[in-house]
Amino acid sequence: MTINEAKGVYAIAVTPFHDDGRINLDGIGRLCDFYAEAGACGLTILGMMGEAQKLDAAEATEVIRRFMAHSSVPVVVGVSSPGFAPMQRLAQEAMALGAAGVMVAPSANLRTDDQIVGYYANVLDAIGSDIPLVIQDFPLAQSVVMSPAVIRRIVNDNPACAMLKHEDWPGLDKITQLRAWQADGSLRPISILCGNGGAFLDLEMARGADGAMTGYAFPEMLVDVVDRARQGDIEAAMDIFDVHLPLVRYEQQPGLGLAARKYVLHRRGVLSSEAQRRPGPELSPAGKGEVELLLKRMSRHDPRANIG
Template structure:
């Protein structure tokens, strides 16, 4: 099972909204084209950054369809199928009709329930058995309150052939290094944290599923590919030029920060769905200043 299509930069696509709160499909199409024309390697739909938790079933299907149609097979597509009810996720997978149009699913660790490590393994075992496409697991303990530890990730990698990668957003470099050191050769470790993508690639990660890439797809994708190729001086320069911006987009929550920058660039309206809200006016101005500084430095 090839994993080459998921090396480089994947973008955790935001979901734009209109003033009335409905999904803004025109802006979504523009955003998809903006990403692809600026060199991203693949798109990730209905992740955390896409506010999937606030979309109903019909909206989710419409967003997936819109991205598939707009993409027109230009880059691979990953779709989020996750939650804390294992059997419901399996049912969603079994009921989905367009797996011939997507390349993998991304499934976040179950949140709120706080399963044991064995429970996590059994959760992903059922999902892998049900999915007709490869599975990328997503470890983000800051959101889920449970960490998929290195031993469990490695067990999943070795025993569940359908699982091809982990998106690691634990921030625990010791854990990440243990996974990279002991993983099967074809199993990918993907950064889930923009701020440490460069050092993770130096340790052996294969790339990133990015938030900041929504707003700066060309610059971030170029940095990632340079790092993968060992062109460390220009990659490190871009890493540090983007560093304050990356910190800034998460200060008042994701995707509020990156949506503010996309609004400043004229790509989307600045709307989120409750319980998320736009960044404060003062932080919006700070992000704008950081954006302008980055543009000058570029």
């Protein structure tokens, strides 16, 4: 299955570090096993929550190499960059190493619809029009607003556009509009996977999303919600989602949310260290106490949160 047909959960993988800031390359295999065991049907690496901006070029290539060597599911690689030259290098290296596609967010200086459409045409001209492309629509981070009409233009003009990573907020009506255009044939089919830490995943699935491309300390929950929704049982999906919503909300905190996620993954034995590479905030003792309280409360309804 190509990524334009992707359904399910593409987990945004964290990048494991040692306490001193070195990349824990040996820990990548354990991460791949964890996400596969959780039911993820794909991985996305070197995204914002993968701390890609803190890696140099050689480190980024080696991280891709390690994930590709261990992953049993398709891998999408984030290659966003202020310049096309480093984007091209990383995209072509990723594909040579076996990636299923690459993800690019719009440059933050884009303002008009024509600028946004032109930017993605230039991206594909730079990296290669045969590389499957994931459009990252995350206006809260990039300050670039892509209307449904702009997304339709980009997708229809560029056959390599295979997936939308939908992270608009509010953005539920955008999913409805895109699906309506796909139904009437004015937008060719692409996969729509949703991000934002899963904060609206239950409702996004009800609007017609194909799944999630996001991270969370319990990716099993994301898989369960998507599976129930795809089976047509939105109420069951919401029941599962509601149990985890307090921790999902906690992970929404800019910067600190990744610290919370890594703390829980460390507590679960997935990471050998909860460290982020500097600069990056750390959870205070009070913050860790709050996360522990949330885990305790979650465990009353989901035994997976009972991590000792």
